Amino acid sequence: MSAVANELEGPPSLWLRRHPRRRDVPFAIVGGGLVGLSTAYWLKKAGAAPLVLEAGPIGGRASGRNAGFLLTGSAEPFRRLAQQIGRDRALAFWRMTAENRELLRKELLDGDRIDCDFLPEGSWIAALDTPESVAELRGSTEDLKAEGLDLQWVEGEALAAASGSRRLGGAIFQPRDGGLHPVKLTQGIVEAGDLEVLTGARVRELDSDTGGVLLRCDSGDVRAERALVAVNAYLPSLIPRLAAEVRPVRGQMLATKPLPRALKGVWYIDDGFQYLRQLADGTVVLGGCRDEAVEEEVGYAERPTQRVQKALERFLGEFFPAFSGASVVHRWAGTMGFSQDGLPCIGEVPGLSAALYAAGLTGHGLSLSFILGRYLAQRLMGEISEPFLPAVGQAPPDSAPDR
Ligand SMILES: Cc1cc2nc3c(=O)[nH]c(=O)nc-3n(C[C@H](O)[C@H](O)[C@H](O)COP(=O)(O)OP(=O)(O)OC[C@H]3O[C@@H](n4cnc5c(N)ncnc54)[C@H](O)[C@@H]3O)c2cc1C
Incomplete structure (x- = not known):
């Protein structure tokens, strides 16, 4: 088993071990x-x-x-x-x-x-604009509503207005x-x-x-x-x-400089492969694109990589034109435990x-x-x-x- 990446790694001294x-x-x-x-x-x-x-x-x-x-x-x-x-x-x-x-x-x-x-401000679980993805998510919404869960299905102009994106086919909105x-x-x-x-x-x-x-x-x-x-x-x-x-899987994120506030709520897109939100000060925080390099995005190294970070920037520009080209001021990574x-x-x-x-x-x-x-x-x-x-x-x- 490889050692856990941590700046505090290293065995205790003999004195610490023997301290009663x-x-x-x-x-x-x-x-x-x-x-x-x-x-x-x-x-x-x-x-x-x-x-x-x-x-x-x-x-x-x-x-x-x-x-x-x-x-x-x-x-x-x-x-x-x-x-x-x-x-x-x-x-x-x-x-x-x-x-x-x-x-x-x-x-x-x-x-x-x-x-x-x-x-x-609520959450949005959004499907890409393909008939299969939209049908699966819409059907899931109907099942969950029938079970009493507090959620709404949103598509078309209402979704475009809420997201500022024309690339999403439909979404579940959960107000709480x-x-x-x-x-x-x-x-x-x-x-x-x-x-x-x-x-x-x-x-x-x-x-x-x-x-x-x-x-x-x-x-x-x-x-x-x-x-x-x-x-x-x-x-x-x-x-x-x-x-x-459990196995270690890496997730990467970036943050832009503050931009005029255009996006409310948290947005979880394409089965959660991309997720973004805009903070109260206008900073856009975006994570995901792990599917760009699934084989690399494992292990304990909490280091962002060029490949995934570039994919994140591309996604932001293509899906959310209001944030296109925004300068990125911070990048980071974290280790998830996947069962x-x-x-x-x-x-x-x-x-x-x-x-x-x-x-x-x-x-x-x-x-x-x-x-x-x-x-x-x-x-x-x-x-x-x-x-x-x-x-x-x-x-x-x-x-x-x-x-
Ligand atoms: C980029 C990214 C985005 C995510 N986004 C979301 C999100 O928006 N919403 C959401 O619900 N989840 C999200 N997650 C997942 C979520 O962060 C994790 O599921 C959650 O933090 C796990 O909590 P935990 O306490 O199990 O683990 P951890 O936060 O990993 O805590 C385990 C702790 O154990 C300590 N530790 C390890 N070994 C030892 C030891 N031998 N002795 C003492 N201490 C030890 C570690 O230092 C660590 O602090 C995201 C994860 C990542 C990486």
């Missing part, structure tokens, strides 16, 4: 991204005192490098997702992302409980979604939850310890009654036995019944992590044992029968 510091805590969380912090938030809210161990800075990896879309739904249209994983599971996924949004809004975003530049500043969100969760987070605390190893877990950490060992490993794409390097669960079926992988760490892991939120971490954190906190406290999403062949309690 050891802390005893009820709950330890490995990873200070959205999943780890959300879980710690809910544990703290339930009266427990979790300790978060983070190798780098808070939100330093995918959680602080994403596009900031609080978006309901899946990358692929609902009908295709239903074919891939089953209708009940696909519906449960969509409902879970809608519940996540409402939970996050109620708990932290609405009323500015935390300041993370939340712009609740929006965009936010992801680093401010992660820091806001820490403050709102009054969480204890040790940064620069890379966990090297987990061992069992009389019913609990011993975490060997650069900043000193920690003994926890229960632990959560929330390291996303980095799971294989910490727990090699789980290497098959095998695109759904989060959650389970007990092999050989360590006191430790759970949760990874593989693909491009949907913001859309799922807050409600997933509540679920994981309840599981760590022994309050629930059922799966986060229904397993194959298991219908969620309120789902319609398969048609």
Whole structure:
């Protein structure tokens, strides 16, 4: 397994290893991204005192490098997702992302409980202008509306007026979604939850310890009654036995200089292969074009490449003429964790019944992590044992029968 790319990489000194510091805590969380912090938030809210161990800075990896879309739904249209994983599971996924949004809004975003530049202008999931893509997305919208989801289908002049683009064939509009500043969100969760987070605390190893877990950490060992490993794409390097669960996939982004504000909401286009939004100050933020170089866009190097960045600029000019030729002032990349079926992988760490892991939120971490954190906190406290999403062949309690 290749080493995780991180400027803080490198083994501890002999002196740090031999230093007899050891802390005893009820709950330890490995990873200070959205999943780890959300879980710690809910544990703290339930009266427990979790300790978060983070190798780098808070939100330093995918959680602080994403596009900031609080978006309901899946990358692929609902009908295709239903074919891939089953209708009940696909519906449960969509409902879970809608519940996540409402939970996050109620708990932290609405009323500015935390300041993370939340712009609740809605989201657009748009199909390219081909008859097949439009028919699939329109049919998916009808199915989801029939299931009670709050969404609208928009096409023609109304869509051109909202987007400023003539290249989109139709779109789902979801009024309660929006965009936010992801680093401010992660820091806001820490403050709102009054969480204890040790940064620069890379966990090297987990061992069992009389019913609990011993975490060997650069900043000193920690003994926890229960632990959560929330390291996303980095799971294989910490727990090699789980290497098959998640693989690292790169996502790239760019930002332009501020332009007159022409685009409201967050825009997720062509099965999420391109996504863009315009911030309140007029900056256009665009990501995607991974399909331009699928074979290259893997691994842990958080480096933008010319090939994908050029494709992003081309896309912007061709699809959104109002932003054509805008000067790019920043480019960056981040590492997503992709699971095998695109759904989060959650389970007990092999050989360590006191430790759970949760990874593989693909491009949907913001859309799922807050409600997933509540679920994981309840599981760590022994309050629930059922799966986060229904397993194959298991219908969620309120789902319609398969048609
Ligand atoms: C370019 C890009 C755009 C995206 N856009 C969106 C979007 O708009 N909306 C959306 O919903 N999702 C988006 N995503 C996906 C989303 O960012 C992720 O799904 C989400 O951040 C995953 O959160 P996490 O907590 O699981 O992982 P991470 O944020 O990766 O956090 C894991 C943490 O674990 C730490 N760690 C790793 N190993 C160790 C160790 N051994 N010891 C201690 N700490 C360790 C890491 O430093 C890291 O901070 C995007 C991702 C990228 C890359």
